[in-house]
Amino acid sequence: MATAHSRAAARLMLSPAVILLLGWMIIPLSLTIYFSFLRYNLLMPGQEEWIGFLNYEFFLTDPAFFAALTNTLILVAGVLVITIGGGILLALLLDQPFFGQGIVRILVIAPFFVMPTVSALVWKNMFMNPVNGLFAWVAKLFGLPAFDFLAHAPLASIILIVAWQWLPFATLILLTALQSLDSEQLEASEMDGAPPLSRFRFIILPHLARAITVVILIQTIFLLSIFAEILVTTNGGPGYATTNITFLVYAQSLLQFDVGGGSAGGIVAVILANIVAIFLMRMIGKNLDI
Amino acid sequence: MAREVTTQRKLLVTVLAWAIGLLIFFPILWTILTSFKTEAEAIASPPSFLFFEWTTENYSEVQQRSDYFRHFWNSVVISVGSTLLGLAIAIPAAWSMAFVPSKATRNILMWMLSTKMLPAVGVLIPIYLIFRDTGLLDTRFGLVIVLTLINLPIIVWMLFTYFREIPGEILEAARMDGAELRSEIIYVLVPMAVPGIASTLLLNIILAWNEAFWTLNLTAANAAPLTAFIASYSSPEGLFYAKLSAASTMAIAPILILGWFSQKQLVRGLTFGAVK
Numbered sequence: 001m002a003t004a005h006s007r008a009a010a011r012l013m014l015s016p017a018v019i020l021l022l023g024w025m026i027i028p029l030s031l032t033i034y035f036s037f038l039r040y041n042l043l044m045p046g047q048e049e050w051i052g053f054l055n056y057e058f059f060l061t062d063p064a065f066f067a068a069l070t071n072t073l074i075l076v077a078g079v080l081v082i083t084i085g086g087g088i089l090l091a092l093l094l095d096q097p098f099f100g101q102g103i104v105r106i107l108v109i110a111p112f113f114v115m116p117t118v119s120a121l122v123w124k125n126m127f128m129n130p131v132n133g134l135f136a137w138v139a140k141l142f143g144l145p146a147f148d149f150l151a152h153a154p155l156a157s158i159i160l161i162v163a164w165q166w167l168p169f170a171t172l173i174l175l176t177a178l179q180s181l182d183s184e185q186l187e188a189s190e191m192d193g194a195p196p197l198s199r200f201r202f203i204i205l206p207h208l209a210r211a212i213t214v215v216i217l218i219q220t221i222f223l224l225s226i227f228a229e230i231l232v233t234t235n236g237g238p239g240y241a242t243t244n245i246t247f248l249v250y251a252q253s254l255l256q257f258d259v260g261g262g263s264a265g266g267i268v269a270v271i272l273a274n275i276v277a278i279f280l281m282r283m284i285g286k287n288l289d290i
Numbered sequence: 291m292a293r294e295v296t297t298q299r300k301l302l303v304t305v306l307a308w309a310i311g312l313l314i315f316f317p318i319l320w321t322i323l324t325s326f327k328t329e330a331e332a333i334a335s336p337p338s339f340l341f342f343e344w345t346t347e348n349y350s351e352v353q354q355r356s357d358y359f360r361h362f363w364n365s366v367v368i369s370v371g372s373t374l375l376g377l378a379i380a381i382p383a384a385w386s387m388a389f390v391p392s393k394a395t396r397n398i399l400m401w402m403l404s405t406k407m408l409p410a411v412g413v414l415i416p417i418y419l420i421f422r423d424t425g426l427l428d429t430r431f432g433l434v435i436v437l438t439l440i441n442l443p444i445i446v447w448m449l450f451t452y453f454r455e456i457p458g459e460i461l462e463a464a465r466m467d468g469a470e471l472r473s474e475i476i477y478v479l480v481p482m483a484v485p486g487i488a489s490t491l492l493l494n495i496i497l498a499w500n501e502a503f504w505t506l507n508l509t510a511a512n513a514a515p516l517t518a519f520i521a522s523y524s525s526p527e528g529l530f531y532a533k534l535s536a537a538s539t540m541a542i543a544p545i546l547i548l549g550w551f552s553q554k555q556l557v558r559g560l561t562f563g564a565v566k
Contacts, residue, residue: 014398017382020439021443031415097300098303107314107315113496115502116517125534127317134320134337176557211565221406224409227502231521232520249414253414262414266409269409281404285400
């Protein structure tokens with residue numbers, strides 16, 4: 001039994017973390033909300049004035065916003081499809097007994113630990129460069145003309161780079177979930193003569209459902225705010241071809257110094273992320289037996 | 291009973307798994323190989339895979355050109371500093387929630403998690419302006435604060451899931467024996483919690499090391515860690531593959547090694563205990 005004394009001590013020990021996070025959430029966020037209602041440009045100091053929802057109106061009706069929203073959705077969806085599909089196949093493969101399991105696992109996980117700026121630059125220069133990249137050389141081997149990935153398929157190229165970084169994460173989690181599958185159930189179905197495909201459909205996939213949901217939700221949170229990969233490869237271009245919401249807000253506030261407009265965009269990004277977050281929180285909350 | 295596996299099938303899986311594993315790892319391998327080539331060899335067509343003149347001059351040139359060690363040191367200070375500060379704040383918090391849970395515990399945990407979902411770009415401007423006005427912009431101290439705060443929810447959650455598995459009776463026995471709360475934590479809890487704390491430490495150093503939104507936006511020349519150091523190679527004059535590779539290899543090597551040790555904890559930490 002916890003005594004009143006230890007209860008008070010517990011509250012005291014909890015308070016620094018709570019106060020700090022509360023401050024981190026409330027102070028900047030309320031400032032962002034406040035700025036989003038101002039005409040506020042860093043190049044015109046002292047001329048701030050209240051303009052109501054005008055920033056939101058400008059931000060939401062700007063064609064760049066629509067492009068950025070579409071790009072954000074394509075980026076998130078594209079990476080999710082590749083990493084979940086690839087992750088399931090890879091997890092099924094790595095779950096089989098084979099020689100050198102430990103080493104292969106290490107090889108597969110490695111991309112997750114590569115910092116985003118490194119992976120983006122390595123892919124951009126050493127693989128996708130139309131003159132000196134490795135892909136150009138492979139194309140030449142087959143007698144094909146070299147393809148300028150980041151100029152002609154910029155968003156697809158970024159999806160490829162980001163998917164490479166996140167495939168290990170999906171694989172690792174799905175593999176962990178797969179290993180907790182009761183093997184007797186599989187054996188029983190095997191003896192009943194169930195073909196592999198229906199074993200996958202009716203036993204393995206339902207078992208993985210929860211892990212897949214977790215992967216989708218967590219990756220979505222991170223993928224909505226992809227930034228470094230875009231900054232070092234395409235800088236959002238050509239045009240707005242690879243600008244996502246995060247990058248648009250960054251460009252508006254720190255490159256064009258439009259604090260008001262950028263803040264309105266930031267709040268829009270917060271609202272979008274919250275829609276995903278609510279589902280994720282429910283998933284995790286269900287698992288929390290306190 | 292384990293299922294019978296034919297040798298033939300095992301060999302087939304081995305070949306397939308190794309092929310795919312190497313394919314996924316190839317960009318990293320290629321980067322490491324290229325870092326030992328001369329610039330001319332790095333862009334040679336057809337590319338040479340192993341049979342080239344190995345050189346280490348790229349590494350010394352990267353150090354001379356852009357002072358790798360200064361950025362490396364910034365990365366170390368920022369990632370280790372923010373992790374230790376985060377642990378100092380999170381250990382008491384996680385302890386109290388795991389051993390003296392109240393009705394509010396669940397809500398507090400969920401609320402902490404929700405702060406992690408706040409997109410960075412939503413608070414970029416105020417943080418940038420506050421940092422500018424308080425002189426924290428482009429300082430390691432400023433980044434330590436920001437990274438501590440963004441990783442604090444993960445640290446609390448990871449520690450909480452580990453602490454929850456420590457049986458509470460042991461702590462009570464210690465208390466019965468007259469142990470003070472402080473010594474209870476230091477002598478009883480800490481030794482039992484060390485593995486969990488170590489994994490939390492490791493995972494958070496990795497996350498902080500690779501963090502590339504705040505580190506890119508809040509630093510310039512002084513406090514730039516390796517993420518920003520590498521980003522400086524994106525300008526066209528920096529198009530030297532061998533040097534880019536050497537810089538990249540040096541930026542990822544420390545964390546790649548740490549990461550391989552922490553792969554098991556990764557799942558638990560990043561799914562907030564939802565997948566174990």
